[in-house]
Amino acid sequence: MAYKKRKSAFIYSNEFEKYEYPPYMPFVVKRAEKTYQLVSKLGLLDADNIKTIAPKQASRAELEKFHSPRYLDILHLAAGEKICIIDSLMGIGTLDCPVFRDMYDYSALVCGATLTGTELILSGEADIVFNPSGGFHHAKAAQASGFCYLNDIVLGCINLVEKGRSVLYLDLDAHHGDAVQEAFYDKKEVLTISLHESGETLFPWTGSADEIGAANGLGFTVNIPLPLGIDDKAYLTVFDQVVIPLTKAYDPDVIVLELGMDALAGDPLAHLSLTNNAYAEIISELLRFDKAILATGGGGYDVEKTVRGWALAWEVLSCEEREKADFSLGMGGIMLQSSEWSGGLRDRTLPISDQKRRSLDAAVKATMEIVIKKVFSYHGIEETQL
Secondary structure: OOOOOOOOOOOOOOHHHOOOOOOOOOOOOOHHHHHHHHHOOOOOOOOOOOOEEEOOOHHHHHOOOOHHHHHHHHHHHHHOOOOOEOOOOOOEEOOOOOOOOHHHHHHHHHHHHHHHHHHHHHOOOOEEEEEEOOOOOOOOOOEEEEOOOOOOHHHHHHHHOOOOOOEEEOOOOOOHHHHEEEEEEEEOOOOEEEEEOOOOOOOOOOOOOOOOOOOHOOOOOOEEEEEOOHHHHHHHHHHHHHHHHHHHHOOOOOEEEEEEOOEEEEOOOOOOOEHHHHHHHHHHHHOOOOOOEEEOOOOOHHHHHHHHHHHHHHHHHHHOOOOOOOHOOOOOOOOOOOOOOOOOOOOOOOOOOHHHHHHHHHHHHHHHHHHHHHHHHHHOOOOOOO
């Protein structure tokens, strides 16, 4: 299939380079900077259909579209070292969300970047937007959680919905997108789909297939908990048999895509076994719907793998991969640990035993059957035999 060039925007500025989390935390702010440097080096920002856009911090009024004023007050004061607070109810000062100077300004800039992406889409200036700094899907209206203080994704979705756009939110992070789910749990203007490691084995311990929405949103929350060690083949089976039919039926105006790279094999905080080829394949399939796509970063705690995964995602999103094949060696590409990346952006395929294949296939089939039974009827989709 021939892909047209679409108006694409990469959201980044050197303002992000001012910020960092405490050095003992696994969350590394510089992943986005390294991604920007890599795609620049590979010429993936040079085409005439691509713009690099610098964002501004989200305003207080914009943040209050989702976050409570009191929470924002406390977060701002704590970040400015004007108060010393440990508030377990608000999640501030915990092990995963410690108080540090940059937490408010950095988070507001990330939110501003995602909101900038929505405005580019709404104005027609861009069809494809990538904010590698975004993806803070655990931050709730009045609670920090999971390295997330402010929720850029919810704010972006709210902005799109307020302007009359229907949204498909697809979360590919290894961790369940709990706060985004919570924000839209009783609404149908945002269909949330989260593919994640089962909450039985991974934070935030939520996201069972039984969580399908409420009230007007019944059937518009879709959770696909995945077994440990899931590989590309099993993961793409889930995508093809669950996500694709739902996307066709819902027919959104905009797809918001959270590209957490912690589902990659070897990530220190999760237990899945994808290669970045799975992300590339999913993006290629989503492009076939010819919808506006707003992509964000997310998790990913092996920095080199995350950076390469996001660079590959951008390559596919901007349709550059099909014209610059020398940067990508395909499914058999060599994954090098060199900073030169001369082996291409794609990971090599990972072998799997027959026994593991049978185990994964059985687990995935059982989960898909539950999800299909619970949500397909709300979208007028006939259940099919798996």
